[in-house]
Amino acid sequence: MSSPLPPALAATDRRGFFKRAGLGLGVAAAATTLQACDTNDDDDDAGAVTLDFSSDVGVLNYAYALEQLEAAFYSAVVADAGFGSTFNADEQAVLRALSAHENIHRDFFATAIQQAAGAAAVLPDLEVDFSAVNLSDRRSVLEAARTFEDTGVGAYNGAGRYLESADYLLIAGKIVSVEARHASVIAGLLETNAIGGTRIGGGSQIDGNGLDPAYTPSEVLGAVDPFVRTVIRAVNVPS
Amino acid sequence: MFDLLSTLDADAAAGVASRRRALHTVGKIGLGAAAASIPFLKPSVAFAQSGGNTAFEVLNYALTLEYLERSFYRQALDMNYLSTARPLVETIEADETAHVALLRGAIEAAGGDPVDYEDADFTFGDFLSSYDNFLALAQSLEDTGVRAYKGQAGAIQGTDYLTTALQIHSVEGRHAAAIRRLRGNQGWIPLDQPGAPVPAVYGAGNGFPAEDNVTQGGVDLAGALTGYTRQEITEAFDEGLDMETVLGIAGGFITGNKDQDDDGDGSDNN
Numbered sequence: 138m139s140s141p142l143p144p145a146l147a148a149t150d151r152r153g154f155f156k157r158a159g160l161g162l163g164v165a166a167a168a169t170t171l172q173a174c175d176t177n178d179d180d181d182d183a184g185a186v187t188l189d190f191s192s193d194v195g196v197l198n199y200a201y202a203l204e205q206l207e208a209a210f211y212s213a214v215v216a217d218a219g220f221g222s223t224f225n226a227d228e229q230a231v232l233r234a235l236s237a238h239e240n241i242h243r244d245f246f247a248t249a250i251q252q253a254a255g256a257a258a259v260l261p262d263l264e265v266d267f268s269a270v271n272l273s274d275r276r277s278v279l280e281a282a283r284t285f286e287d288t289g290v291g292a293y294n295g296a297g298r299y300l301e302s303a304d305y306l307l308i309a310g311k312i313v314s315v316e317a318r319h320a321s322v323i324a325g326l327l328e329t330n331a332i333g334g335t336r337i338g339g340g341s342q343i344d345g346n347g348l349d350p351a352y353t354p355s356e357v358l359g360a361v362d363p364f365v366r367t368v369i370r371a372v373n374v375p376s
Numbered sequence: 377m378f379d380l381l382s383t384l385d386a387d388a389a390a391g392v393a394s395r396r397r398a399l400h401t402v403g404k405i406g407l408g409a410a411a412a413s414i415p416f417l418k419p420s421v422a423f424a425q426s427g428g429n430t431a432f433e434v435l436n437y438a439l440t441l442e443y444l445e446r447s448f449y450r451q452a453l454d455m456n457y458l459s460t461a462r463p464l465v466e467t468i469e470a471d472e473t474a475h476v477a478l479l480r481g482a483i484e485a486a487g488g489d490p491v492d493y494e495d496a497d498f499t500f501g502d503f504l505s506s507y508d509n510f511l512a513l514a515q516s517l518e519d520t521g522v523r524a525y526k527g528q529a530g531a532i533q534g535t536d537y538l539t540t541a542l543q544i545h546s547v548e549g550r551h552a553a554a555i556r557r558l559r560g561n562q563g564w565i566p567l568d569q570p571g572a573p574v575p576a577v578y579g580a581g582n583g584f585p586a587e588d589n590v591t592q593g594g595v596d597l598a599g600a601l602t603g604y605t606r607q608e609i610t611e612a613f614d615e616g617l618d619m620e621t622v623l624g625i626a627g628g629f630i631t632g633n634k635d636q637d638d639d640g641d642g643s644d645n646n
Contacts (some may be wrong), residue, residue, distance in 0.1 A: 330467065
C-alpha cells in the first residue's frame with residue numbers, strides 16, 4: 138500500500154498510517170486512536186528501537202515485536218481482577234489459550250534470535266500501553282484481540298517474502314496459521330459465523346479473492362501504534 | 377497452449393511410482409474403496425522434478441485441494457442438516473470458489489494448464505450422511521489444507537506466488553478454526569488430535585513432524601520453556617505436510633476421471 142520511508146521520516150509516516158488504520162476499525166477503535174495520539178507524545182520517553190529488514194534477523198525481530206505485544210495483551214487480560222466475571226467459561230478458556238500461545242511465540246523468538254545472532258541482536262522489551270482497552274469490558278477486549286490477530290496475520294503474510302531462509306519461512310508459516318485460528322475464533326465470539334474482522338484501510342478482512350491481507354511493516358506498525366509506547370522504526374524494508 | 381513442463385518428463389516415472397505409493401496409503405486410513413489408480417495430476421505436471429516441486433506443480437496441487445474442498449462444501453450445502461451453520465459453510469464455500477478461480481488464473485497467466493475437476497469428481501460417502509460426519513471431515517480437510525500450503529512454502533519461496541499462497545493459507549486456518557468450534561473443539565490443534573477420523577491428517581509426513589511436535593527451530597521448547605503445558609506448545613505451532621502424504625489423504629475422495637485438459641476444448645482427455 139505504501140513504500141517504506143527513510144528512517145528520518147519514519148515517525149511521521151507511522152502516524153500517517155496509524156490514522157489510516159483507525160478508519161477501518163470502527164467506532165471503538167476510533168476512540169482508541171484519539172487516546173493513542175496523546176500517548177504518542179510520550180513515545181520518546183520509552184525509547185526507540187529499529188527493525189532492520191535487510192536481514193532475516195530483522196524480520197524475526199519484527200515478528201518478535203508483534204508477539205511481545207500480543208503476549209503482553211493477553212497476559213493483562215487474563216490477569217485482570219474481573220476476568221472470571223467479564224467472560225463466560227468458554228471465552229475464558231479461549232483467552233487463556235491465546236495467552237499461552239502468544240507467550241510461547243514470544244519466548245520462542247527470543248530464544249531463536251539469540252541462537253541465530255547472539256543476545257545483542259534480540260530486540261529489547263517493548264513498552265506497551267493498553268490504556269485504550271477496557272479490560273473489564275468484554276467487547277473492548279475482544280475487539281482489541283481481533284485487531285491484534287487480524288493485523289498479525291497480515292503482518293506475517295506480508296513479511297514471508299522478506300525471509301531468505303526456508304527454515305525461517307516454514308517457522309513463520311507454523312505460527313501464522315495459529316494466529317489465523319485465533320483471529321477466526323475471536324471473530325466468532327464477536328459475531329456468529331464470522332471468521333475475520335475489518336482490514337486496515339477498510340473492507341472485509343478476507344477479500345473477494347478469498348485472501349487475507351499481506352501488510353507492509355508500515356501498515357502494521359501504524360495499526361499497533363496505539364498500544365506501543367516504544368518507537369519502532371522499520372528500515373531497509375524490501376520493496 | 378503449450379505446456380512448459382512437458383520437457384521435464386524424464387523424471388516423471390519416478391513421480392508416478394511415488395504417487396502410487398501415496399494413494400495406496402489411503403486404504404490404510406479407513407477411507408473406503410479408494411482406487412490406487414486414481415488419476416490425480418498429469419505425471420509431467422505432478423512430478424516434473426525429482427528434487428523439488430515447481431511452481432506449476434504447487435499451484436496445480438493447491439488447485440486440486442481447493443476443488444476438493446469446494447466440492448465437499450457444495451455437496452454439504454445440498455443437504456438439509458446445516459441449520460445455523462449454513463451461513464458459515466456458504467462463506468467458506470465462497471472462499472474456496474474464489475481460490476479455485478485465483479489459482480486457475482495464476483496458472484493460465486503464466487502459460488500453464490490448470491487441472492479441471494467438477495464437483496461430481498469427488499465422493500465423500502458417509503462423511504456427508506450427517507452433520508457430525510460432515511464437520512468431522514471438514515475439520516480434517518481444512519487442517520490438511522493448512523498443512524499442505526505450509527509444506528510448499530519453501531518450494532515457491534522467491535516467486536511471486538509465495539505471498540498469495542500465504543494469503544490463502546491463513547484463510548484455510550480461519551476456516552479450520554471455525555469448523556473446529558462448531559464441533560465443540562478448540563480452534564487449534566492439541567497434540568496430534570487424538571481420535572481424529574483420519575489420523576494421517578495430524579501425523580508425521582516425509583520430512584515433516586506430526587502435529588504433536590514440540591521442537592521448533594532446533595529448540596526443544598518443552599524443555600527450554602517453563603510455565604506452559606506440552607499441549608499448549610503443540611497448539612502454538614501448526615506443522616507442514618509434504619505433497620505425497622497430502623495426496624494420500626486427498627486421493628481417497630477423488631473418484632472422477634478429470635484430468636488436465638491440454639487442448640482447451642473443455643473435454644476430458646482421459
